[in-house]
Amino acid sequence: MDNRNRAMIVVFLLCATAETAAEGRSLDVCASCHFDATCNDLPYGSGKMCNCKYGFIGNGRTFCVDKDECQLRGICGPYSTCHNTRGSYYCTCLAGYSPSNNKDTFIPNDGTYCQDVDECRITGQCGEGGQCRNLNGSFSCSCQLGYEIHDGVEPFNPHRDKASCKLVDCGQPASGEDTVLLSVTGTSYGSVAVFDCDEGFVWRSGDRSSVCGADGRWRRLSMVCEEISCEEPVFKAHANMLWDGTSHMGSVVLYQCEDGYHTRSRRNSSVCAESGLWEDVDLWCEEISCGPPLTLPHTNLLWDGSGAPGSVLLYECVDGFYQEAGNNMSTCLLSGQWGEVSVQCKAKCGPAPFLPKSEVVWHNMSVVIHRCVSGHHSWRGGNVSVCGSSGEWQTATLRCIEIKPPVSHLCVLKEKCLRWRAEKYEEDTEDYKVTYVGSRDFQRSFHDRRKQFVSSKADQLELCLNLLPVTNYSISITAVSSRFTASITTSTSLPVPPAPAVYYREFETPVPTLRLRRSANTLDPISLYQVFVLPVEGIVMFDCSSPASSNPKIKSSAEYITAQFDVRHVGTEMNFTVGDGLDYGGFFNAPLENGRNYYIMLRAVSQWKSALKSSCVLWAEVRGTSYVLRVSSLSAAALIGLVAFFMMCGYSSSWFFKRTCHS
Structure with a gap:
């Protein structure tokens, strides 16, 4: 309480005491207190007094007025605003600040202050x-x-x-001298463009890549390409060289052995390679010699040791065998090979007995020992054949059966079904676990991993899987009882894209606006839309797989592509105005001519590597503004043209707006 208020109270007390003494009677002080005052006891029981409430100032009896605390400078602290109220006040923070008590208002008597807000x-x-x-x-x-x-x-x-x-957009990178652009990751900051030397040139120095900088420009390409040139080709001994004297990349030199020499090399030419060197030719011209002759079973060789062309050798059967058939003489040929010999020497009991799925491990004139070939095992019977006194073999009774894997002949049918053979000796039920993992070259984040279980007694099984399109799959089948696993890989093909959902309309304006609704299951990363313009003149024929013209400035009645859109850049719906004179995807959307009629076709294309699938749909008919073409007044030629158009696309006569062409 300041001195002024204290003085007023003292004056009030003096007045009250004097009044009481003058009247000679007791005064009820509390009854005279102001509405905004309280009645308090004086010290030592000397009486009562009226005091204005907190937030008010006055004499306590005749007046108590609101005290404006906001006149006290800095009462709310820095970055704040004071708001006076009847008997009190409150504080708020300036914009960009908030109270430390996390409330809208505060009174700083609890330590609250305005603090900076971190936007x-x-x-x-x-x-x-x-x-x-x-x-x-x-x-x-x-x-x-x-x-x-x-x-x-x-x-x-x-x-x-x-x-x-x-x-930042650096735009498309430009190729340097004697260079070609191989790939580019984009046109934004940090994108990389990779170059290679043009055909007939080789890289010598410098960086083969360029990076899009923060200034919106591609870094200057520093690679240096030099034209490829080889020196004179290598001379080969005993060979003639056929060469036209050129030494640029791709030039060819042919070699031919001289008379009396020959070569066993399959390649007799050398090419000037990209390295600037002639490709090495593994050509050796050797003097013709037939070399050592073949050794035939059960024969002796009569030969003077000469391997020159014209040399002759004879084969005769050894003791215990006789020549049953065939030619027993061979001559050295100019090709450097001995002539074919077909002599057959037969033992007294004839050839060794043949047992299915077996081989001979020991054989003389009278005894043959057999064993099962690899992958088979003996089932029952003896393994020795003996030549009897009658000149006939007493054949072994050995039986060999195949050691068969639990899963064999695994193959993929129609890109989605597995077929395999279950090899079992008894009709037991086998459990199989089928696991398949899929990945995509064009979508590195894609991963499809699933498994199925099959139980069957069948000897041949078929299981169809829900394989996704344009996906590389690795599939394994495990026979659970034997823990045997067979694996196979397959790649699914590119499907025909779904027909675009369009609203067919007929226009009589040279700049019609069409609407497209994109299908949700389109293979967006590898698909695009193309808009075709078909002038209606005579018989109209359209092939959905046709490449069409990309230059509408050449006056022609043939169809042309007027716009191309990457599906990834098309929203759920898109409006497109035909003939607005702008470029779309590298194609000029040429204005339509007044007085001519057009069909507007929309083609959806899915493409990955060399595979391409497409479907087409009739989007609109645009009639010339100088005259109106009505179906009821079509000429015979126009009707024939319309029918030809729908037949090419696969339309029926009653549902020609609902059918689509596929390729």
């Missing part, structure tokens, strides 16, 4: 590509590396300025 905690405060910097009571934005300021300067405040950050 940068809000995700996306500065928009895409922006980075936020907190300031005392505010914030500012600047662009990250790879982004540049748009419609303003840095730093900026998105709540106050129109500025924003946009992705």
Whole structure:
């Protein structure tokens, strides 16, 4: 309580005492207190007094007025605003600040103060590509590396300025001298373009790649390509060289052995390679010699040892054998090979007995020992054949059966079904676990891993799997009882894309606007849409697989592509105006001519590597504005043309707007 208030109370007390003494009677002080005052006892029981309540000032009896605490400078602390109320007050923080008690208002008697708000905690405060910097009571934005300021300067405040950050775009990279572009990962900051030397040139120095910089420009390509040239070709002994004297890449030299010499090499030519060197030729011209002759079973060789062309050798059967048939003389030929000999020497009992699935491990004129070949085992019977006194073999009774794997002849049918043979000796039920894992070259994040279980007594099984299209699969089948696993790989093909969902319309304007609704199950990463314009003149024929013309500026009645859209850049719905004079996907959307009629076709294309599938649908008919073409007034030639058009696409006469062409 300040001195002024104290003085007023003292005066009030003196007046009250004097009044009581003057009247000579007791005064009820509490009854005279103001509405905004309280009655309090005086010390030592000397009486009562009226005091204004907290937040009010006055004499306590005749007046108590509100005290404006906000007149006290700095009562709420820094970065705040004071708000006076009847008998009290409250504080709020300025914009960019918040109370430390996390409430909307406060009175600083509990230690609450205004603290800075970190606006940068809000995700996306500065928009895409922006980075936020907190300031005392505010914030500012600047662009990250790879982004540049748009419609303003840095730093900026998105709540106050129109500025924003946009992705740096270097555009398509340009090839350097004698170079070609191999691949490019994009046109934004950090994208990499890879180059190679043009055909007939070889890389000598410099970097083969260029990177999109933060300044929106591709780094200057430093690679140096030199034209490929080889020196004179290598001379080969005893060979003639056929060469036209050129030594650029792809030039060919032919070699031919001289008379009396021959070569066993399959390749007699050398090519100037990309390395600037002639490809090595494994050519050796050797003097013709037939070399040592073949040794035939059960024969002796009569030969003078000469391997020159014309030399002769004879074969005779050894003791215990006789020549049953065939030729027993061979001559050295000019090709350097001995002539064919077909002599057959037969033992007294004839050839060794043949047992199925077996081989001979020992054989003389009278005894043959057999054993089962690899992959088979003996089932029962003896393994010795003996030549009897009658000149006939007493054949062994050995029986060999195949050692068969539990799963064999595994194959894939129609890209989705597995077929295998279950090899069992008894009719037992076998449990199989089928596991298949799929991946895609064009979608590295894709991963399809599933498994199925099958129980069967059958000797041959077939199981169809729900394999996804354009996917490489590794499939394994495990026979659980034997723990035997067989594996196979397969790749599913590219399917025909679903027909585009369009709303067919007829127009009488040269700039019609069409609407497309994209199918949700389209293979977006490898698909696109193409818009065809077909001038209606005479018989109209359209092949969905036709490449068409990409240059509408050449006046022709043939169809042409007027726009192309990557499916990944098309939303759920899209409006497209035919003939607006703009470029779409590298194709010029040429204006339609007045007075001509057109069919507008839409083709959906799915393509991966060399595979391409497409489907087409009639989107609209545009009639010339100088005259109106009605179905009821079509000429005979126009009717024939319309029928030919629908027959090419597979339309029926009553549902020609609902059918589609596929390729």
